[in-house]
Amino acid sequence: MASARREASVSAMMGLDYSTFVVLAVLVAAGLGAAFVLGGLPGRIAEKREHPQAEAIRVAGWIGLLTLGVLWPFALIWAYTKPDPKDEIAALRETVEGLDERVRLACEILGGASALPHRTVGPGRRCSRRRASAWPVNAAARQPPDRYRVLRRFRDH
DSSP: OHHHHHHHHHHHHHHHHHHHHHHHHHHHHHHHHHHHHHHHHHHHHHHHTTOTTHHHHHHHHHHHHHTTTSSHHHHHHHHHOOOOHHHHHHHHHHHHHHHHHHHHHHHHHHTSSTTSSOOBOSSSOBOOOOOGGGSOOOTTTOSOOOHHHHHHHHHHO
16 A cells, blocks of 8 residues: 555656646746847837937847846847937038038049039039130140049049
8 A cells, every 4th residue: 555655646746747847848938038028129119219220229139138138228228318419410510521521622633513413512612613625634645634543533532
């Protein structure tokens, strides 16, 4: 009789062992699912809010998850912030000023606005128009300078 009880308790323990493994597998699957959802959360929030750096925030969210959550809150906070538009406007002004300088240089190199798509340089200023006869003449061939060479020189500046 003692051995029958022992066999019954052993079979009951085996049933508990199997149920323990099932519960453990469900918990691991739930943990991985939660990690997957949380890892992509900052990136999805940034996309929904049309953040200009949404892709970087998405990567920061996954890297934050890989660092065991140390950097993840920073990615989440970053998703809710947007860069100051004044900084963007200042950067655009610097870009426009740089392009304005390049157009002025092109006017000097090409000798007028006829070769340029836009005739103005800066607000209200125009390149001086030069006739074809006013081009600097190549002494050997007596022709205007090679435009490809001039454009390469413009690109390198």
